Structures are given as C-alpha cells and as structure tokens.
Amino acid sequence: MFELLGIAPQALFGQLLLGLINGSFYAMLSLGLAVIFGLLNIINFTHGAQYMMGAFVAWMLLTYFGLSYWWALVLVPVIVGASGIVIERLMISRLYHLDHLYGLLLTFGLALIIQGLFRNQYGVSGMPYSIPPELQGGTNLGFMFLPNYRAWVVVASVVVCFGTWFLIEKTRLGAYLRAATENPTMVGAFGINVPRLITLTYGFGVGLAALAGVLAAPIYSVNPNMGADLIIIVFAVVVIGGMGSIMGAILTGFGLGLVEGLARVFYPEGSAVVIFVIMAIVLLIKPAGLFGRTA
Amino acid sequence: MTDQTMSGAPVNEKTRQPLRVPVLHMGIFAALLIFFLAAPFFLYPVFLMKVLCFALFACAFNLLLGYGGLLSFGHAAFFGGASYISAHAAKMWGFTPELAVLLGTGAAAVLGLVIGSLAIRRQGIYFAMVTLAFAQMVFFFSLQAPFTGGEDGIQAVPRNLLFGLFDIRHDRAFYFFVLAICFGGVLLIYRIIHSPFGQVLKAIRENEQRSISLGYQVNRYKLAVFVISATLAGTAGATKALVFQLASLTDVHWTMSGEVVLMALLGGIHTIFGPIAGAALIVAMQNYFAGFGAWVTVLQGAIFVIAVLLFREGIVGVIGKWLKKPL
Numbered sequence: 001m002f003e004l005l006g007i008a009p010q011a012l013f014g015q016l017l018l019g020l021i022n023g024s025f026y027a028m029l030s031l032g033l034a035v036i037f038g039l040l041n042i043i044n045f046t047h048g049a050q051y052m053m054g055a056f057v058a059w060m061l062l063t064y065f066g067l068s069y070w071w072a073l074v075l076v077p078v079i080v081g082a083s084g085i086v087i088e089r090l091m092i093s094r095l096y097h098l099d100h101l102y103g104l105l106l107t108f109g110l111a112l113i114i115q116g117l118f119r120n121q122y123g124v125s126g127m128p129y130s131i132p133p134e135l136q137g138g139t140n141l142g143f144m145f146l147p148n149y150r151a152w153v154v155v156a157s158v159v160v161c162f163g164t165w166f167l168i169e170k171t172r173l174g175a176y177l178r179a180a181t182e183n184p185t186m187v188g189a190f191g192i193n194v195p196r197l198i199t200l201t202y203g204f205g206v207g208l209a210a211l212a213g214v215l216a217a218p219i220y221s222v223n224p225n226m227g228a229d230l231i232i233i234v235f236a237v238v239v240i241g242g243m244g245s246i247m248g249a250i251l252t253g254f255g256l257g258l259v260e261g262l263a264r265v266f267y268p269e270g271s272a273v274v275i276f277v278i279m280a281i282v283l284l285i286k287p288a289g290l291f292g293r294t295a
Numbered sequence: 296m297t298d299q300t301m302s303g304a305p306v307n308e309k310t311r312q313p314l315r316v317p318v319l320h321m322g323i324f325a326a327l328l329i330f331f332l333a334a335p336f337f338l339y340p341v342f343l344m345k346v347l348c349f350a351l352f353a354c355a356f357n358l359l360l361g362y363g364g365l366l367s368f369g370h371a372a373f374f375g376g377a378s379y380i381s382a383h384a385a386k387m388w389g390f391t392p393e394l395a396v397l398l399g400t401g402a403a404a405v406l407g408l409v410i411g412s413l414a415i416r417r418q419g420i421y422f423a424m425v426t427l428a429f430a431q432m433v434f435f436f437s438l439q440a441p442f443t444g445g446e447d448g449i450q451a452v453p454r455n456l457l458f459g460l461f462d463i464r465h466d467r468a469f470y471f472f473v474l475a476i477c478f479g480g481v482l483l484i485y486r487i488i489h490s491p492f493g494q495v496l497k498a499i500r501e502n503e504q505r506s507i508s509l510g511y512q513v514n515r516y517k518l519a520v521f522v523i524s525a526t527l528a529g530t531a532g533a534t535k536a537l538v539f540q541l542a543s544l545t546d547v548h549w550t551m552s553g554e555v556v557l558m559a560l561l562g563g564i565h566t567i568f569g570p571i572a573g574a575a576l577i578v579a580m581q582n583y584f585a586g587f588g589a590w591v592t593v594l595q596g597a598i599f600v601i602a603v604l605l606f607r608e609g610i611v612g613v614i615g616k617w618l619k620k621p622l
Contacts, residue, residue, distance in 0.1 A: 113592075
C-alpha cells in the first residue's frame with residue numbers, strides 16, 4: 001500500500017468521493033440558480049427550501065403512497081417544479097419591474113415560511129430514507145470501497161448537469177432562452193411568449209433543486225433544515241464561479257466539492273470555511289468570478 | 296433643459312447649510328426619549344432593553360440599505376461577533392460595561408473593514424450573497440473557536456461596575472445605561488444621514504455612474520458607510536450580550552441577518568424612524584409568540600412576503616406619505 005504525505009489512501013479517496021458527492025449537489029443547485037438568474041434576474045433564496053421539499057416529497061411518496069425511489073426521481077421534480085410555477089405566477093412575477101433585491105427578499109420570506117411549516121409538521125430530527133434495493137451494497141475498486149448509491153449520485157448529477165448544458169447551449173429551446181436572457185423585448189417581438197418562458201424556466205430551476213433533494217434523501221437524513229445551510233455555501237459557489245456560464249457553474253460546483261474534500265483530509269478544522277476563503281481570494285483577484293463576465 | 300431636470304433631482308443649494316433638524320423629527324425624538332425614560336416603570340425592563348438594542352441594530356443596518364443602497368445579508372456577523380467579544384471581555388478580563396461595549400464595537404469595526412473591503416467589489420445581488428457567505432464564515436468560526444463556548448455560548452456574563460464606580464447590576468439601573476447607548480447611537484445615525492457625507496451616499500444610491508462622473512470616490516464612500524454600519528451594529532450586539540448576560544450562536548446565525556432586514560423593511564427602509572418601529576414590532580411579536588415554536592419563523596416569512604408584495608414603503612413610510620413629510 002502506498003501513502004501520500006502520510007495520509008492513508010483509503011482516507012484520501014474516501015474524502016475525495018465525499019467531496020465529489022457534495023460537489024454534485026453544489027453543481028446541481030448552482031446550475032439551477034444560474035438558470036433562474038439568467039432569465040429572471042433574481043437570486044432564488046427559496047432554492048434551499050425547494051431542495052428540502054424535494055427530499056420530503058420523495059419521503060412522503062414512499063411513506064404515504066408506497067411509491068419507490070425511482071418513481072420519486074420522476075414525480076418529485078414535476079410536483080415541486082409545479083409548486084415553483086405557482087409561486088412565480090402569483091408572487092415573483094409581480095416584482096420584475098422593481099429592484100432585483102426585492103426578489104431576493106421575497107424568496108427569502110418564502111424560504112422561511114416553507115422551512116417553518118415543515119419544522120412544525122416534522123420536527124428537526126429528520127426522517128430516514130433508505131437506499132433503494134437496486135443500489136445497495138458497494139464495489140471494491142482495489143484502492144477503496146465504493147458504495148453503489150454514491151457512485152450513482154455522482155453519475156446521475158453529471159448526466160443531469162450536462163443534459164441541462166446541452167438543452168441550453170445546443171437546442172432551439174435553449175437558443176430562445178439565451179436570446180431572452182440577452183434581450184427579452186426583442187425575443188417577444190419575434191412572437192415568443194417570454195413571460196411563459198420565464199415561468200417555465202423558474203419551474204425548471206426549481207425542479208432541478210427538487211431532483212437534487214431526491215438524490216440527497218438517502219445520503220443525508222431528510223430534515224427541514226437540510227437546505228438552509230447548504231444554500232449559503234451554494235451562494236458562495238455561485239459568487240466564485242460567476243453566473244455568466246452554465247458550464248462555469250457545473251465545473252465550479254464539482255471543483256469546490258473536491259477542494260472541500262481535500263481540506264477535510266489535510267486541514268479538517270478549515271473544511272467548513274474553505275469555500276468562503278476561496279470566495280474571498282476570488283473577490284480579491286477576479287471580482288467578477290472565475291467564469292463571470294465583468295459587469 | 297439641463298440634466299438636473301431630466302434626472303428629476305434639482306440641485307439642492309441648501310446642502311451646505313448647517314444641519315437644521317425639522318421640528319417634527321425633534322418632536323418624535325423627544326417623544327421617544329420621554330417614552331423610554333418612563334417605560335421601565337410600567338413595562339418589563341429586559342424586554343425594553345431588547346427593543347432598544349434591536350432598534351439600534353436595525354437603524355445601523357438601515358443606514359447601509361436605506362441610505363447607501365447596499366443590502367447586506369450578513370449583519371449578524373457584526374452583531375454577534377461584537378456580542379462574543381464584549382461578553383468575553385466582561386467575563387474573563389473583568390472589563391467594565393462601557394469598556395466591554397467599546398471593545399465589542401471596535402472589533403465589529405475591524406471586522407466590518409475586512410468584510411466590507413471585499414464585499415464592495417461586487418454590486419447588488421452579489422453583494423448580498425457575499426456578505427451572507429462571510430457572515431456564515433464568522434458563524435463557523437464562532438462554532439469552533441475555543442473562547443466562544445461552542446453550542447453553549449458564553450453564559451453568566453457579569454455586569455461589572457459602570458466606570459468601575461457605579462453598581463448597575465439591577466435591570467432597571469442597567470436599562471438607563473442601555474438607553475443612553477442606543478439613543479446616542481440612533482442620534483449619531485441621524486446626524487450621519489443628514490451630513491454632506493450622507494447626501495453623497497444618497498447620490499450614489501440613486502445613480503452610481505453619475506456620482507463617479509462627478510468625481511466622487513464611490514468605493515471609499517461605500518466602504519465608509521459599511522464600516523460605520525458594522526460598527527454601530529456591533530455596539531448593539533455588544534450591549535445586548537450584557538443585557539442578557541449571554542453571547543450565543545443565535546446572534547451570529549444567518550436568521551439574525553434576516554431578522555434585521557425584516558425590521559428595516561417592515562418599518563420602512565427610506566425612513567429614519569422606520570427601523571425603530573420595525574424592531575419594536577418584531578421583538579414584541581417574538582415575545583408574544585415565543586411559545587409557538589416554528590410558527591414564529593412562518594409568521595416572519597409571511598410578513599416578509601406581504602411587506603415585499605404590498606407595502607414596500609414600510610409602516611413609517613406609509614405614515615410619512617400620508618403626512619406628506621419624510622420621517
């Protein structure tokens with residue numbers, strides 16, 4: 001067995017895998033934030049709460065309706081995304097003519113409401129959600145033991161992220177979307193229903209958060225606060241990456257997950273703050289973010 | 296026509312005149328002072344002290360949002376950070392109350408300088424996210440640092456002799472110490488808003504590009520107001536730690552940053568007295584609904600949503616509009 005700087009390879013690869021898992025969630029969530037921000041120009045503070053709702057709805061489907069994890073993967077993004085569409089139509093759409101900060105405040109209020117309601121109903125201790133039988137167990141890779149479910153999470157999130165990238169950068173619908181980001185009035189003049197595009201975009205972004213929630217449910221316990229702290233880290237990820245590019249959001253998400261994993265091996269005390277420290281450095285050197293366009 | 300009429304803001308010849316406090320504002324300050332001088336004799340002093348601390352906190356925060364146009368989502372870092380420093384100084388080093396508050400305030404100023412100089416590199420929504428992220432960093436630091444007591448916080452903080460001479464351990468005596476600090480702080484903020492510095496801030500808020508073209512070093516003004524705001528938020532936090540004789544993670548948590556935003560928003564962000572009213576209402580609400588657990592969070596969220604959707608001017612802003620006078 002080889003050793004690297006006095007660190008056992010099992011520990012190193014274990015932490016890197018954990019970092020990659022966290023990175024998967026950072027990437028999926030910051031991707032959703034970037035997609036929403038591109039078109040709506042608001043930062044969706046409710047994103048963490050919607051991620052938590054994704055996990056909870058999956059748990060509810062299993063507990064109350066006996067629907068398995070695989071059903072949840074399909075149904076939850078649709079259900080939570082639809083709730084997002086209702087929110088956008090009823091509330092967020094009233095704020096587009098105002099300073100974008102009001103959108104931030106509104107979605108912050110909504111996050112408090114959703115988290116408070118779930119805390120009242122289910123407490124803070126969390127609900128267990130077991131790994132689906134098809135993905136239980138693990139594979140021995142020789143240098144480390146790889147739990148199947150974790151491998152699945154990484155693969156699934158990579159597929160989702162690049163699928164989204166493909167949808168936005170390479171398809172006709174994505175072209176409309178990018179055009180509407182640049183100049184909504186002009187796109188509207190070409191006969192495209194921009195308000196509907198905006199609504200669907202918000203629904204899609206929220207659906208992504210919910211999907212991340214379903215993937216997270218078997219790893220972390222399903223509890224009302226699971227999104228609150230995560231969303232702040234994702235904000236830092238978004239600041240580091242800049243919200244200008246989809247690929248930037250994906251790469252920054254995975255990259256920072258790995259960096260956090262490395263920090264947990266080499267300097268555990270700093271692992272909670274390493275992303276914020278990186279954010280400070282990026283602000284000093286390249287304020288617009290690594291992939292950001294200068295404002 | 297000239298640019299002035301196009302932007303709708305005529306040149307104000309009076310800005311260079313000495314500060315003249317409108318009679319209405321003077322009256323409101325006098326009424327507030329009289330009320331708070333008399334209040335401890337018929338209301339619970341600890342509740343009143345909490346209102347006062349949060350009123351100063353909200354006013355300090357609103358100096359940045361309402362007058363600087365910068366939405367910080369991380370003011371808990373200064374409030375909570377100062378409360379830890381002040382509590383530690385009073386408990387471990389036996390600092391007198393005024394010195395403990397002063398030290399906490401100074402610590403908040405330094406923290407404000409560090410965070411502020413980084414955060415002002417981004418604008419708008421990014422600024423809010425950056426401040427939130429740095430505040431979370433302070434939170435994690437407070438969770439792990441050896442002197443903060445982790446989940447327990449710093450408990451049983453003593454109220455030492457004021458100036459080393461006067462015994463103000465009793466709630467009602469301590470109340471007047473808190474009143475002096477908080478009222479003084481609010482008056483200072485009022486003075487800053489109406490100074491030439493405050494006028495430049497408003498200009499930057501209304502049109503940053505234009506202020507730059509007029510030759511103002513916009514970033515210096517932003518940093519200055521950020522540091523002042525952080526400093527006074529620190530004063531409020533340092534005082535609060537002595538009031539409750541406790542510094543805990545609640546004060547540095549992001550929910551505290553959200554609460555102070557809510558106070559300013561509810562009262563009215565473009566007003567002077569709004570944050571005071573907002574602070575009083577939110578603190579009262581928390582007090583009366585304390586037994587309902589997470590419903591307080593739901594209610595706060597609902598107030599946020601309603602305030603943003605229906606009355607963005609805030610309560611005092613609406614009253615001011617009704618009286619046709621800025622409050």
